Amino acid sequence: MENLDQKFNETIKMGLEIVKETEEDRLMTLSVGPQHPGSGHFRFTIKVDGDYVVYCDPDPGYVHRGEEKMCEYRNFIQNIPHLERPVIHDSTNITYSYSLAVEELANIQVPIRGQYIRALASELNRQVYTLYWLGIYGIFLGHSTMFMWPVGDRELFIDLLEALTGARVTHAFNIPGGVRNDMPEGFKDRCLSQVAYFEKRLDEYEDIFYNNPLFRQRTEGVGILTKEDAIKLGVTGSVLRASGIPFDVRKAEPYDIYNEVDFKVQYMKTCDSFARSMVPFLDMRESCQIIRQLLDKMPQSGEVRAKLQPNPKGPVGESYKRVESGRGALGYYIVSDGTPKPYRVKLSVGSFRNILALPHLLIGSKLADMPSIYWSLNYWPVEADR
């Protein structure tokens, strides 16, 4: 009997030795991107323990283009077309703050009609950006209709911007001193009818997507970024507003004619993925109101562009200006040494600031929450890499 017991114990011991797990056995390392359908031009390495993410390491930089360095070799006007490359679907906003900074540097006064058209183009482009973002959010969560509808409706805004600026996506419309050209004839009516149609569509989006119980189950209470953490991590834009802080550059530091426009800063207090996906949607509604007001208050005629020298240059100095883009505050810091070329241009983009919250939110959540958290951060990889 003793022998049998001993043998039995030995067998159990051997079995335990066989199934003994080390940490490497337990954790599985997954590489999300850059060739993964759930990341874009971006990679983050995650380690999963079963279905839980225990480690996350964002690794941006796959689409770094050296935009800031390129700025130093071109003069202030030549910088416009390449500066919109980081976010081609929000190209008016990314050149907006650059134009504002150059205007401050060179002390240029923009005509009032030019300011209105600028703001109008900016709001239209915000719609284009947010619709694209919403489409990707839909397909990330497996909702194919929510990909097709926004991307289809986006075309209508692109058509409007094409009529206004002459290009579909990369407009190069904002320049230091105003905008390139005036509004075409009949643009106001076209714009108003489009906005009226779009507001109806927004209700349908809400019905099929935001009020869908499955969507709510997946996003509510997921990836909570508290108010304190949001301030500590320095997130911006819709991510900040979803954490209960009503900060919008258009309201906080009104640029151009935004202090004459009446709109609410939309924010939510639930701090989760659902709030982060809802805030851009609410912003689209506000944008519709802003577009209406801009079209009403706009002076009927006048200059749209200040007369400039062929090669504008400012005195030795520096300027920092920021605007509210689709992804949050987008600022330019420009240092001039008195030549027609900037000495240094620094972009402060919303994407890069928002992605800092990714490891914070992802660690401890489930693998299935990864798409809903990642894309709710309103991140655009190309912009973050510059």
Next chain:
Amino acid sequence: MATAPKDFRFGNFVGSLIQLIFWILIIVTLVGLPLIFIILFYVPLPPVNGEVLTPYLFFSMMVDPTRTIPIINFMIHTDMFRVAVFPGFSYAALLAAATIFIERKFLAKMQLRIGPLYAGKIEGILQLIADGLKLISKEIIVPSGADKLIFWTAPVAFVVTAAAVVSLIPAAPGWVVADLDVGIIAVFAFLGFFPLIALLFSWASNSKYPFIGGMRALHQMIAFEIPFILSALPVVILAGSLNLTDMANAQYSYWFVFFLPISAFVFYISSLAELERIPFDLPEAESEIVAGWLTETSGMIYGLIQLGTYVKLYALAGLFVILFLGGWAGPQIFPEEIMPGYTGEKIYNATTVNAVFWFTLKSLGMIMLILLPRGINPRIRIDILLHTGWYKLIVLAFINIFVALLLVYGGVLGPGGLLST
């Protein structure tokens, strides 16, 4: 419109036609006919009008329509025909092909798109053939380190298992490949193979994403197996039989979906999960785990698994029709005779044709209902899915079991009931 090329000559055209006819004749006489003779030699042919058919007689009789009909009649009542053509694989594959086309167009219309348009001129009707040809012509990549044997056999096993489920589904009274007295149990037994195949394939592909997908498939299918079986139980109670044909016949006057709506709902949700369709397509969630357990598939391996999936979709839609929608029951809309005054042997049977029509129509309607959630729902999360499967659906399924028992013991339905036929 096609225009004639510049160096077009009518003589060349006629010459090429004659050449074509020449080669066709050569091939038919030297290859085709001997082949048919060899096949007919082994196929037992029936005695017709008192004389035993020989291959030679068979050919001579084909010219005379009145003598062809007995042969056709004989052919369509063989087991081979059942397995290969009508309630069997060809019918299921045809419906599966129709499903893929309907799905693409239907989803496109929901999403304000057009869908397939170019292949086949008319609304892209040949898109599936184009896709199939593409898949066939693609290289099959086997990952290094893969378990070759399982990697190659799993897709075939997937299709075979799906076809096995189809073989149990009756499409008209008497038209079923395998008329088992334990039909419904056999269906669930075959459906139990799918998680195994998914897991084996994901293990064999030796990759991380398929592995996570395979584990998800296993969790999901096991979680939904129990509500799936429990939701079919009230039907068994009411019909008093495990045979699928008997179940359909029991609902000749009243469809069970009116008595057991909750069971029908549970069955519908469970079949969505069983089919890995949105909102339950977690094993293939592309934004999380690339393509789930299908990540390493390529070429026709992927094609086979897709074919199996759609055949399975038809099988489950057909099963829903049999269990809840009265099977082939429906008003007689086909006339008794299509050739009045004809006295010879008939192929056309009004009852069967009617049954097939209604069964196909109901199945297609059910398929549409299964396709619908894809357009309106996102994917759900695995913990919500398991919670739904284990807690909510099982409880819901039990409600209707009690309803069914009440109906049987109250003498409303079941053997000898007031409403039963």
